[in-house]
Amino acid sequence: MSEKIPVTVLTGYLGAGKTTLLNRILSEPHGKKYAVIVNEFGEIGIDNDLVVNSDEEVFEMNNGCVCCTVRGDLIRIIEGLMRRRGKFDAIVVETTGLADPAPVAQTFFLDADVGEKARLDAVVTVADARWLRDRLRDAPEAKNQIAFADVIVLNKIDLVTPDELAEVEARIRAINPYARLHRTERARVPLSEVLDRNAFDLDRILEIEPAFLGEADHDHHHCDDPGHCHHHDHHHDHAHPADHDHDHRHGHDGAPQGALKHYHDEDMQSVSLRTGKPLDPDKFFPWVQDLVATEGPKILRSKGILSFKNDPDRFVFQGVHMILDGDHQRPWREDEARESRIVFIGRDLPEEKIRQGFEKCAA
Amino acid sequence: MNDTQAAPSLSDRIHRVEASSPIVAVHFLGRSPAFVLGEEALLVVDADGGELRLPVHSGAILSSDGNGQAIVTGGDDGRVVVTDATMTSAAAATDDKRRWIDHVTFGPDGTLAWSAGKTAFVRNTRNEIRSNEVASTVGGLAFAPKGFRLAIAHYNGATLWFPNMTEARPDTFSWQGSHLGVTFSRDGKYLMTAMQEPVLHGWRLSDRKDLRMSGYAARVRSMAWTAGGDYLATSGSDQLILWPFKGKDGPMGKQPKMLAPYSARLDVVAAHPAHDIVAVGYADGLVLLVRLSDGAEITVRKLEKVAVTALAFSADGHRLAFGCENGEGGVVDLG
Incomplete structure (x- = not known):
């Protein structure tokens, strides 16, 4: 009927700060109204008739493809929300800490009705700077969420030393070199860096450049006052020197603080x-x-x-x-x-x- | 308006309705069509053409059913509301956790069923409420034509439940995948489901034999039994697909009848209660009446590129109502 509703998927391991970010999205004055699909363990502090509980039902499609899974509950809930489409501007889907983001993303590609009405905007993963390294070792879900992310909010950086922070960032980059990474305390990232990213928009696909190899550390920018932040979207379309190193993961040009370590994750x-x-x-x-x-x-x-x-x-x-x-x-x-x-x-x-x-x- | 084409048209007989929000379904209360809006209300058009807006839910209306004398609606406010021909609405039930009421359906003798999450509920003739939980969220509900028996569609199958027989265990028919819409054949011999994939599945209840009907371009969102139960009319293609159920083996091994081919997807079907006529609505706003015997078509209305979302005949078959995604609707006297 009109524009597709953007959908942001918010993932992150238990305790990383998803709920803090979600409460900010729901309470800060940004002029937009969000419908929020929360998991059954969600603890949103906002009373809102557009907050819907989901039960994360993952359905296999009957097409012989083992990884073609969708979230059946999302299909149902998005269809229901669309009955009230004038009442909100966008949807945020919060997943449990143990959820695999793939079925959520695939729902938008595999279900024609959902794909007609809504579009996946970005997968945002909130990670705990202090505990992520351990989770990457013992929780495959945590690794999936990092690998899948378009935007990573590395939260609770006040609880780690600069060395530990560099270490955890290097671990993240070993898994996912292209996600936007924001270092935060109490999930204080400008909401414009999280919402309405168009990361799944084919027009914006160029963001595959490994961010930490680029000029300076503009992806590490964060501030506490969204009103004074300007966007740092200058990753577009600049030409690269023809003799540029072909394997970007091992480049070191412009690495901030000289502290970047390089890891190979064992399995991702x-x-x-x-x-x-x-x-x-x-x-x-x-x-x-x-x-x-x-x-x-x-x-x-x-x-x-x-x-x-x-x-x-x-x-x-x-x-x-x-x-x-x-x-x-x-x-x-x-x-x-x-x-x-x-x-x-x-x-x-x-x-x-x-x-x-x-x-x-x-x- | 280009109704001057060769095909006969009923568009000059339409009483038009402009609802403030999308029409998601329509049911008749006697001769009056009640348009179910996406949010909050029913819009009833009485015999004189007067419009009455009846508030029934505080949010989205997620599901509805009509039996000619009453309409039941389920809302995201956790309420099941019954509206009768006197235009009186009353809550039949309120979910104690205020969950969405995803599906509602009328049964025989004023009984009804609804679902919230994985739980199906019925209210029997003694006004007792019974519930049955299935393994995953309920995808659809349908009462059997005989006996007080409810089919509950869900992931990996459908479950038959006798709500009044507490000692009888629910009987699950399995088939991998997500089953959404569900309906019994008129003779009660077949149970048919529309799946998440663009296929129909079915079971012959006597021997649990599977039926699988494929070839659709889109998920089958609308199904209707033609007069006498001879055919199951379905949406999901760019033409009307009718599966034959007369004869000993039903549709097994048979090809469907295909009528009214068109350039847009057929989204909604409604069957005339007495004659072999099916009303069909397409994604681009075309509404047709199709006669099954010879495929003859009559144009009811051609709307301007808005999907038809709702169609219903009155119980006597004399009136047809339609509704669209943008809130346009209408009712036409078929004489």
């Missing part, structure tokens, strides 16, 4: 690929489709910007497990390098096989 990692050679779509699409069909259960997120031979347009795609969504985005500009870039984040990814397969996609 990202594989980033880039090439200046134009790709052949007749080779690339069969390859990527076969890759997600066979390795989909291991691949949590994928994003890419592609330059195809004889195609003036940038092609962008993103995916969750076996589901891929892609489109022509816009013509390449004169002043940007026509470079293809892809990031896969997942568990036990066959990196060498992926690299070799990608290389064969050159035109």
Whole structure:
């Protein structure tokens, strides 16, 4: 009927500060009204008739794909909320600390009715700076939530030393190099950095650049007064030097404080690929489709910007497990390098096989 | 308005309604259509064309059913409300945890059923409320045509429950996946469900044999039994799909009858109570009457690119009401 309602998914392990952030979203004067879908253990302090309890029912789709799961309760609740669509501007879905974000995200791609009415805006993960390292060791859910995130709110930084903070950030980056990372106390991140991010918008897919390799540490910016924050969205479309290091995870240029350590997580990692050679779509699409069909259960997120031979347009795609969504985005500009870039984040990814397969996609 | 085409049209006989919010369903109270709005109220059009707005819920109206004499609605305010032909509304039940009432349906002799979360409730003829919990959230409810028996659709199957027989264990029919809409064939021999995927599933109750009907483009959101129960009319395609249930083996091994092909998705069906005629509504606003014997079509109305969301015949079959996503609706005398 009109614009799709944006949906923010708020994840995070137990006690990280999700509820604090949620209460801020519901109480701060930002001029927007949110419907909130909370899990049964939610402890929202706000009385609001647009707060709905969910029971996190994960349903398998009957299509033979083991990772094609959806949240049945979300389908039902979003349909119900849409009966009141004039009453709110956006939806926030809070998950339990033990939830896998994938079925939530996939609901927007696999259910046509939900996809018609609502769009996934971003997965926001709140992490506890003090305890995240332990959780990454003992809780696979915590690792999934970090791997899946578009935005990570690294909370309770007042409870750790600078060294510990650097350590936990490096652990996060070993798993997920592209998420926006905010260091906070009491979840005090400007809400504009959390809401309405358009992270799943194909037009914004360029945010795959590993943030901590970039210029200075603008992703570490945080402040306590949203009114005085300006946006730091200058990650768009700047050209890269042609001789740029191809494996970004090991670059050190511009690392803040010289304190960054580099880790390889034992089972969760990202594989980033880039090439200046134009790709052949007749080779690339069969390859990527076969890759997600066979390795989909291991691949949590994928994003890419592609330059195809004889195609003036940038092609962008993103995916969750076996589901891929892609489109022509816009013509390449004169002043940007026509470079293809892809990031896969997942568990036990066959990196060498992926690299070799990608290389064969050159035109 | 381009009603001057060759196909016959009823659009000059429509009494139009403009509701303030989306129409999500319509049911008749006698000869008066009651449009169920997405929020708060019913909009009833009486015999003289006067409009009456009846507040029934304090928030969204999530589900509704009508039996000709009354309408039952379930809301996100946790209430089950029955509105009768005197336009009096009363709460039949209030969920003690104020959960959403996801589904409601009338049964025989004024009984009714509703669900909140995983629990299905019935109110029997003695006004006793009984409940039965299933393993996952209830996807749909339907009473059997005979006997006081309720079908509860849920994840991985549907459960048949005799609410008045406390010693009888509920009987679950299994099939993997999420079952949403549910309906019994008129002869009570088949139980049919619409699934999360664009397929219908069914069971022949006598031998629990599975039926699976596929080929839909979208989830089947609307199902109706034609007069006499000969066909199950369904939405979910760009034409009317009718599964034959007459004959010994029902639809098993048979192809559906397909009528009224069109360029937009068919979203809503309603069956005439006496004749083999089905009213269909499409995603682009077209409403047609389709005669099953020869596929003849009569245009009821062509709306401006708004999805038809509601259709109903009056019990005598003389009137048809329709409603749309943008609050437009109407009622037409079929004579």
